Amino acid sequence: MNSHLSSEEMYQWLSGEHGADVDEHLHECPACQTELLQFRNALAGFRTSLEKSPIPAVRRKQSSQRLSRWVLASAALSLMVAAPMYWNARQQRAAEQAKADELLLERVNAGLSRSVPASMEPLMQLISREDK
């Protein structure tokens, strides 16, 4: 190999494919050696500049999963406590409603059991006095 390395041969070498011909030429040709090594050093510098960049600590999603597990557990606990309370309150409300319904029905029954309507009662009393 007498002429200088082609661009493709250089890229091939930089890609990690070291052919015997190219290696041999590099030993014999200082110009190609300088050019290729300079390019390789710049690429190494690029990698180093990236490696020097600080790496953030591992923040696992697991911790948020743990957190969500805690949230779920406390929600379940709250539900266990709140559900009977809600149930009792509902029962109480139902009982009060039933009582109110019962009173209403009693009033209705009382109304229905009258022989004359309540508004007519004073008139009926006058009539009964006159009869006497």
Add this chain to the structure above:
Amino acid sequence: MEPVATAIMEPCAAETVDFDSVVQLYWPRVFRFALASLRDRDAAEALTQDCFLHACKAWKRFRGEASIQTWLMRIAVNLVRDASRNRRLQFWKRLRTSDSEEIGRVVCDGRLSPEQEALLREQVAGIWKATASLPERQKTVFLLRFAQDMTLLEIAAAAGLSENAVKVHLYRALRAVRMQMGGSQ
């Protein structure tokens, strides 16, 4: 459990490796790839978390056909692709330039002369600039090779491309980068 170090290159089944160790070992690699692709630290961190969340969900089904690194990078490549298509991210990417300026800083160890150091800084800045405007596949392939040090076969598996397609994208990316650095084609 098998030591995780042996699982870096070698394919292995999920039962033999502890997932927590996988997270510890590969978190920085996935984050760097995401950072170089998106150039936004917050977005890169969120993407890295998503990547490991997906991996965790699929971990029991991982049969070890590829190495863990290749498998994780495949997930990351897909997530980066989706994120890049997200218009909202594109909008924020335009606004936030400070992250990419910070990433591209070259830290020299003093072995180079001031002139060599200045040249290297300029070249590295050129590479960052060039990769920003590379088409998506070229950028992915370039970053997997030169930021992750993966082989062509590993890149092909991670990016879902044939080895020849990887070469084509990589050579085009190198040509663009070289031109940006001031070299010939």
